[in-house]
Amino acid sequence: MDGQPFFPRTPALETRSSPLDRLVGRTAAAVKALQRDDGHWVFELEADTTIPAEYVLTCHFLGTPPDTGLEARIGRYLRARQRRDGGWPLFHEGDANISASVKAYFALKMIGDDPQAEHMRRARAAILAAGGAARSNVFTRVLLALYGEVPWRAVPVMPVELMLAPRWFPVHLSKIAYWSRVVLVPLLILQALKPRARNTRNVHIGELFVTPPDRERRYNVNPTGSPLGTAFLLLDQALRAAEPLIPQALRRRALRTAEAFLLERLNGEDGLGAIFPAMVNAVLALDALGYPQDHPHAVAARRAIDRLLVGHGDRAYCQPCASPVWDTALTAHALLEAGEPPDGPALRPALDWLRDRQILDRAGDWAEGRSNGAPRPGGWAFQYRNDLYPDVDDTAVVAMALHRADPRRYADAVARAAEWVLGMQSRNGGWGAYDADNTRYYLNHIPFADHGALLDPPTADVTARCLGFLAQIGLERDHPAVAGAVGFLLREQEADGSWYGRWGTNYVYGTWSVLCALNAVGEDAESPAVRRAVGFLESRQRPDGGWGEDCATYWHDRKAEVKASTPSQTAWAVLGLMAAGAVDSDAVRRGIDHLERAPRAGARWAEDLYTGVGFPRVFYLRYHGYAAYFPLWALARYRTLQRRNSRRVGHGL
Template sequence: MALDATTGLVLDEHALDDSVQRASEALLRHRKPDGHFVFELEADTTIPAEYVLLEHFLDRIDRPLQDRIGVYLRACQGAHGGWPLFHDGAFNISASVKAYFALKCIGDDPEAPHMRRAREAILAAGGAETTNVFTRIQLALFGQVPWRAVPVMPLEIMHLPLWFPFHLSKVSYWSRTVIVPLLVLMARRPQARNPRGVDVQELFCTPPEQVTDWIRGPFRSYWGRLFKSLDGVLRHVEPLFPHAGRESATEKAVAFVTERLNGEDGLGGIYPAMANTVMMFDTLGYPADHPDAVTAWQAVRRLLVMEEDRAWCQPCLSPVWDTSLAGHALAEAGLPTDDACVWLRPLQITDVVGDWAVRRPGLRPGGWAFQYQNPYYPDVDDTAVVGMLLHRNGDPAYAEAIERAREWIIGMQSSDGGWGAFEPENIHLHLNHIPFADHGALLDPPTADVSARCVSFLAQIGMPVYDPVMERALEFLQREQEPDGSWYGRWGTNYIYGTWSVLCALNAVGIPPDNPMMTRAVDWLASVQRADGGWGEDEESYGDAPHGRYKESTASQTAWAVLGLMAAGATNHPATARGIAYLAATQKSDGEWTELPYTAVGFPRVFYLRYHGYRLYFPLLALARYRKLRRGNAQRVEYGF
């Protein structure tokens, strides 16, 4: 072992070399023949459960596959009897209802011990009538609740002008791609074929037909009460809308979807939008062999993960993110990144003007998507990380791609100085209070972590700190620092991720280590280090749990903390040495790390993620950077990531 996890003292530099070498070899074992990386991306059980229900909606049941998904669902059941939103998490009513429904469709006996425990937990939590909007829509599609259980979302939304208080361009890309095909379903109100006639009425404390108010509080604001009243009005007037307007709205929705169908990568590259597209085509009478219906179904099936004795469904694929991050780790270890860069370069989106252009007309496209293909929805975060990798590779052939990325990222900056993940100026916060948005994640406002990555990229390629773009961005990051010295992490869990991201950006622009933003962040990171030398953070920190704390340490969160400390000039800090010691001590003989806790997020408090690659490339990045800085090969972190 290279380091002593108790004292944090470097015992053997050769052992540190060995740790980096084994981690590099472990990562390279996952590289595809064409040079890219793509790791499994796991969410909670709602996605595989919804996939099971989709097959029953269509009467397209793959029995061997469903049996294997059943193995996965049963294994994820918690000690509380239900299903959580992340590994070892608390009971969640909506995830539990979907998992129970799926298992019953698969054929599990409702009186089997695991099903009885689940049912008891669901009823004790208030029953299926207390589930979220998306679960109630699933239940309505199967006739388990009346359609009045669902908020009113008229299909005529497709006709609303840009100036209207609600417009599809004013919500996030993920909301938009989910909503458009869903509007057709909510207007047509199809019923699942459900060939086995499965129902889950036993999960309701109050029979659904006796529930008088499905759109209930507590409302978070005046807006919530106002939208609740508006929902009541729409219920009375929607049936009076002209038939011609509804038909033309259907045509607009179908045109929107087909234009963005995105081949086998699917609408928006995300499961909910893809599944809604499949159901929309089916509801509109498209035969199963219609080219668009075939494409939509293939996109959904591509998300399946087939293991030896179980199967599950991913929420999306992450090849650009995985490849760029793995490339940075390999570069830090002194290994070539040519294969990764050659694979990434052609995926830059330069010929499709995406939905982002509604707010930025005239801006040339130049970003990268998160998935293999998603041209209407390039990802600002991915673009910054890919741009940094191409730049550090040093090949002049990438100069044009880097310049296009620079131009696009600058153009995507919001007026408050920050960047959102996919949209500029996506800050219509009142829309998070409509009844449909009970998940509170309808929007894509600027966040510290994405903004920090953009600052890092722009600084790395030479933008000076006094440039107006940089000045506004740094002011944004300064405003976003929490009272305890940390930063919120929107796309990674949570304050450890956000703090690491911003410290890298501050380092990249040359903020000195004695700057108060830096020192406060270092003090906070040191204060939440665990006794074993590592760091961990609970997904519940998106709720009421303490910032930066968890019952166990994880490899990825420890790596972020150590990388943040080094970016803040604290390479020789005892906390940094102890963090490196933890990584060395917990590395397995095959060079990998085990990490079961989820350390990323789709929608805070609603949808969490486990990137299976995080346990590989982030620890390697941290160990290799520590080795470089300790040996004096660099006086400071050389790159913005």
């Protein structure tokens, strides 16, 4: 390897046609057929059953249940995802999860399922065997407290007066992740006001508790088992004792501050933070604050969650959010790889659509506390509108697509993106998704943080995307930001050669991401880090030629777990190996053969297993688009590199 990255342009289409040519052509055509009229793509985004279950329970909290047809369809969806042992998992074919099971059971009982029906008896037995509803996570217990199923002491104390804390205070909104911020603030309002669900059907779930809720003494636990966690538990007890002594004037002021935060970020019909958990909490908080349901704020907040509903025949579910920017950018990369002209009728409107959604005039929470001054806005959000919360992962992927397609036409957008990404680099050389230096790890020990996702620290996959972008636009290896990112990635490599995938499942995703970035900065394919990564990927190839990795790998003792090969993970592995120079390897050839043989319908390969993640060990995602654009991308890149003398990939993805 000569150390100089090769940037492949769109391959010239040839007259000869092979089976691979035909597969790429058919898939590209099917993907283009899914494009929306204004140029963008958006695929469904599916989480676990907690989202549709909570949608049902939120509607009943307000006393406005879904119409019977929709409720029945959600019920069918929930029943279809129940495991044989009676519980509900966090991802397809995963283990039963107590919190998901409690919410699904409660929602089905609210919908009208007979508690003595066979599936409800199995669910109840599974929940009780796992310790009962008292063992649910904090968010589930908040929901149960709102329904009066548990006392409020079942929830860690989070006084709304936190809204008044100075920035130096150890627990401050600026010290936690964007998603934690927008979820927590309406929860603070709810905990202060303690409203009660209308529950017009008078449905209760006392049968799910091993010990009667009023007699249960062990709700809140140390989330990490550490001495610091024990100290925070003692602090929680002290806060609970002191809370009645808080002056009412101070509480009213804190509530006004929380309300102002909420209203400033409601985000219209795209919703608070543009993510379902925050949107739902906003709906409930507005109701608790006394906003009538026909108030414009309440109408918009309710509309935001209704817009996430998806129907398929006799079933329906609710998405956790929408992913149009991410889907459009990745689809654009795949089509560019497949030979689609960047100025053609598919890509030009898609790329312009992306350019027009760059956030240029509004600084969000990310701008607070930057020691060297906040950069100018220049990022993209994941969703249709989420202007206060752009993320650098989307920004890097979008900017790479714009630059790759037409660096002159999109020069201004790419330059602003680079300025923002550079300004969001953390001190250790890496990038988090939404904030810089969001690393107050002591906060993961508070009882409220039992989900383990309170923070947004730098991660290998996001850092790799940013590094790939900066290298693609010409920053050299000795640039301080590039050197810092390379150093961060090399330090983060696991002993087996892999990298952890924070936002995709899991080590295959992280390793693909980093190998692409290292290729873009000219890392020698024979370097120890690259050879170890190639060895990891080759060791994880399955007998059928594909790759698969289970969501359970986010538990370290289950790192090697796999259920089946998946098209998206196979594509990541093949793309990673090709970025490492292994285009002609047996592993790549077998991976391509697997994709060519794998079942496929229209634009998508068959893929039921989840390969995305929101919060490791807590919240997983099935990106319906991953089984379309990633396999297309891998097949098209293989074809491109086979037709060229050089085997270098070169650009950032």
